Amino acid sequence: MSRWIVSTSLLASLVVHSAQAEEQNGCHSQPLEDAPVEKAYHYLNSKFCQPALWFDSFFVDDRITEDARAGTSVRWYNDFIYSEGGDVDYSTKLNARLHLPFASKRLKLIYESVSDEEFFDFFPQDSEELESALGLRYDAYAKGYSSFNIKATLRPRIEARYRFTYPLTTDAVFRLTQRVYQEKQETGEITDIDFDLSLSDDFLARWSNFAGYNDDLKGWEYGTGLTLYHYLSQDQALQYSATIAATSEPYNHYEYSQVSITYRENVWKEWLFYELIPRYQWEREPHEKHTEEANITLRLEVLFNNV
Template sequence: MAEDEVDYSSCHSQPDSAQILDTAFNYVNSRVCQPAIWFDNFFVDERIDEDANAGSVIRWRNDFSYVEGEGYQYKTRLKARFYLPKVTKRLKLVIESDDEDDLFGLFPNNSDDAENVFALRYDWLNSERTSLNFKLTAHPGAEARFRYTYPISEDLLLRATQKVYQKKKLTGESTELDLDYSISPEFLLRWSNFATYEDDIKGWELGSGLTLYQHISDQQALSYQLSTTGTNRPYHYISNTHMSVTYRQNILRPWFFYELIPEYNWSKDPDTEREGEFKATLRLEILFHNI
């Protein structure tokens, strides 16, 4: 079937937040249909959102969790991106946690609450398939990120991301590979992989995970996640295996969401035995696009 003959009527309609999409998103959208774009916008996937040139974003998440053996916990995170007035749309002011990472949802860590930091990000390149930006943080720190997107077929999409960063005295690099397969307008399967090297421990951290997205309605969706993470320092071992389900719904206002997230982690430190831990989270999120 020719590209101009593809029928997109069965794809999901876009929420208001889709206004943030630019040419690069439209290109992917026309090749892989709309499910991947819809899920990334509804779940606010940071890896995709960072490539958008247009629009400002405020995302405030509040997690109320019960952790097995530890009791109830509360965690809040704020992430925002604004244009600097009268400068250029390529330069943005970014507010995010200093431990912010695109893959935290699929590959959770055990770090304590981190402080919010200010950063300046400059989008050097953003074309249909490639993007390149640079970021300077106030801690201080610096990061360069390059991303290449290749539509293998109408149903299969490859995304490769390379990062190099400096955080105080720590230098590191991260390589990420994502493969999206659009099973149907209601289901999307994503295979995510990453490898990170940091010179303070002179070792690697590796991870691989699967996410299955399910569309219920334009206000409701589910994601099922399974992942494993390993390292080679001080020896080779699996540091965590993660399994979770996320139910997300938009209620009351276009900018208000809640999530229910039951999850189970089998984690291990270098000097301890492997332990299992159940966690249940109610997440309340306020999300503004193009304010």
Template sequence: MQKIILLFLCSLSFAQDNNTTVQNHNYIDQAHSILSNQTESMAIAIDDFIANKIDTFLYQPKNQAVHDPGKADALFQSEKFLNETRKSFIKLSTHGQYNSKDANDFGETISASLALNRSNQKFKLFINNLNSDQIDTLTEKADNTEGKTEIGLSFFEGINKSVASKYSLGTRGFYPFTRARFSYKKMIDDWKIEPVQSFEYSTKDEFKEHTIVYFDKNMAHRKMLFRIEVQRGSSTKGEGMDYDALLHLFWTPNDKEGLQITQGFYGNTKYVATVNDATGETQIFSGINNYLTQITYRRNIWRKWFFYELSPGVNFSKAHDFKPNYRIFAKFDIIFGKI
């Protein structure tokens, strides 16, 4: 990972030191084009193999649902976008987060999505959360697989015009997992309502399930999106039930930049709170244990494949007696492939 970043930075330095600006830009664009074409070639080769082997199984009637993410989700690369997109890309991200009370976080990750379009866009190879710290421990056993690298294959299936499903099979660290995601879309007046239910079973973390309901309303000639997001979830090895509520306001005046304002509330029915640091005494807390207010600005600059993101915010958590934790998050994304 570090070598990839160094090579890219070296190419940028070389471009700046060269006397001919046009040649510099051509060099960087050509390098990006080559890597993007390789991304597409990889997807096509795998796609041909799958389509030739099970072509009959891959037939998808036209009346089946295909839930594609909207403009705001695509720009901000939201979790909804990553779950629903069928485009091929490789994304290299570097990020840093400063917190006044919590630990700071700096690092880089690679995510990849290789859409297999010949197979009626049904299959997608994915890599999530690959970073330099995990490359050497990719197949090591661990007590907790949360945040571990995921590698696997997803299969999209439209059940009818309103219901879409997605099935995934892969590994997280050393442990295999299987996941199913079902989404339903319904328009009520000006609101688009989309409940999403997912189920997952892994040999390490056992059973998990998660529910999200999106309430979306477009405003200002579709340049603004107001979203209410309600979530809940439980797991075999987790105590209680998680529940969240988030309010988002997206403003995307064009395809290159956007602003997102978020107010979040997070809780758990059996949150374990430390009431005495000296003795380690704890008690069960069932109310909201974290409040978050955050503004995110994301912009595409210099090239259509280069993005930066800046996100200041403050959160009040039970872990810090609801005292303010001021935070600022910065990220750079380089995207190869279809964007």
């Protein structure tokens, strides 16, 4: 099973790469039409011609959506997961950001499928942990290299997030994101640090790191990951990733790691996407041996921006 997944992913990568016929732009950093644009990131992109904005827009990364100031966005995706051993699982997730009429453009009504695991966005997690949360987000500040917003949901949860993005060179960008949150009786913080390196017009490398503490766990969770983005055309891209997450409780040990390839394509309509994600993953519970599994995910996604 694992050999078949690896062979399939490599073959798909070669096929889509050889099928490129569209003339490439000198800089792929220009955002997709109607894609949400984070102002500080757009400033860096337009000045230094970084491809990160294009990739984050195309893959609908949180680095874009968390700072999007304009319009309305609705994202609904459905995952069909075939695992080693023949098991088939299904999960669905809905995220929406709605501009409130007669209110400040800084204020958004949000609906999110969230996880009890604070690092859900950094690593894939079991869909059974998902819960829905309705709330409000206020974009208090977004200028130059910095942005700040506050989010409150009916979970109940309140979170403040600050982000600082700075160009180290014309090809390298540093990003710091700090979150502080209160959920029921739990208080915690999460720090994310990213380094983006533009290798060429078609390739972007990203090194992502996080560390988080909450008084419920009374310990640290931390992780690191490498991602390589590959531009194929305006409608196609590849993402190669390897990540590992660990915890300090009850002792320092890794909890989850994975290697994967994501092929994403916009098909038929501008709002319809699909992804193929072959993945090999390892998990470990305290005082137990690790388990490993190969799986492949088919994702069907509907994405509306500025509706």
